[in-house]
Amino acid sequence: MKVSIRPWTPDDAPQLAEIMNNPNVLNNLRDGIPYPYTEQDAADFIAAMRGADPDQTFAFAVTAGGAVCGSISIRRGANVHCCTAELGYCLAEPYWGRGIMTEAVRLTCAHVFARTDLLRIFAEPFAYNRASCRVLEKAGFQLEGTLRSNAVKNGVVLDMQLYALVRAL
Ligand SMILES: CC(C)(COP(=O)(O)OP(=O)(O)OC[C@H]1O[C@@H](n2cnc3c(N)ncnc32)[C@H](O)[C@@H]1OP(=O)(O)O)[C@@H](O)C(=O)NCCC(=O)NCCS
Numbered sequence: 001m002k003v004s005i006r007p008w009t010p011d012d013a014p015q016l017a018e019i020m021n022n023p024n025v026l027n028n029l030r031d032g033i034p035y036p037y038t039e040q041d042a043a044d045f046i047a048a049m050r051g052a053d054p055d056q057t058f059a060f061a062v063t064a065g066g067a068v069c070g071s072i073s074i075r076r077g078a079n080v081h082c083c084t085a086e087l088g089y090c091l092a093e094p095y096w097g098r099g100i101m102t103e104a105v106r107l108t109c110a111h112v113f114a115r116t117d118l119l120r121i122f123a124e125p126f127a128y129n130r131a132s133c134r135v136l137e138k139a140g141f142q143l144e145g146t147l148r149s150n151a152v153k154n155g156v157v158l159d160m161q162l163y164a165l166v167r168a169l
Pocket residue numbers: 024025026028029089090091092095096097098099100101102103123124125126129130131132134135
């Protein structure tokens with residue numbers, strides 16, 4: 001199945017709401033995302049991404065076989081981290097395990113490195129999230145270490161894994 005990334009459009013709100021309205025997805029992400037996740041929440045997110053500074057935020061819908069099935073974004077840091085950016089992503093549960101996010105991460109990082117001065121893209125999955133760690137490894141990220149007790153999610157203290165992909169100089 002062909003995997004692509006493309007900018008969000010307002011018409012994507014129903015699909016995005018379906019992807020996000022799932023505790024199995026949200027439990028692996030940072031807090032602050034509404035649940036239940038409504039079409040209005042999706043429309044607000046899409047509007048924010050479309051209105052964001054195009055040199056700061058790089059947000060894409062992930063499609064497989066033409067259908068929107070995921071969300072991926074890279075956000076530039078500030079101050080001394082202005083050439084560093086954080087990667088985040090999620091995929092609709094029915095699409096898990098088919099290599100889709102690995103391809104989306106590869107496409108997104110290549111796209112951003114080709115068009116910006118960013119030097120480093122990092123991600124911090126929860127350590128238990130082996131699927132996400134594996135995605136990053138398959139996409140060429142290196143494990144730089146374990147961030148011990150770096151998050152409290154749903155009342156549980158969690159380690160995170162720090163992965164990074166650095167531009168070849
Ligand atoms: C994490 C997520 C993006 C993975 O996307 P995906 O398209 O299913 O990932 P891929 O199919 O490209 O690769 C998954 C890999 O993890 C492996 N994997 C899956 N579950 C695993 C587990 N419990 N233990 C070990 N490996 C596991 C798969 O076997 C595969 O590796 P392989 O190709 O070497 O066999 C998806 O599960 C998701 O959206 N989860 C919820 C949100 C989330 O976790 N976002 C990331 C936050 S950091």
